[in-house]
Amino acid sequence: MFDWIKQNIGSIAVLLVVITIIALIVVFRKKAKKKGKSTCGCNCSSCAGRFACHNYKQEEIEK
Numbered sequence: 001m002f003d004w005i006k007q008n009i010g011s012i013a014v015l016l017v018v019i020t021i022i023a024l025i026v027v028f029r030k031k032a033k034k035k036g037k038s039t040c041g042c043n044c045s046s047c048a049g050r051f052a053c054h055n056y057k058q059e060e061i062e063k
Helices: 001-008 010-036 056-061
Strands: none
Touching: 001 010
16 A cells, blocks of 8 residues: 555645645635625626626616
């Protein structure tokens, strides 16, 4: 078991870094969405997919 770990320590380290980066991205996007910020970097009022991101009321859409 320890021999396998020694032989693959580089791959294991890279995998852990990638998993950490993905986890940080997910956490950042969830926090931004809770704050009502755009997570895609564009203007939500002109976005065709704004209904998937935000809960707009009909009155807000017609304004």
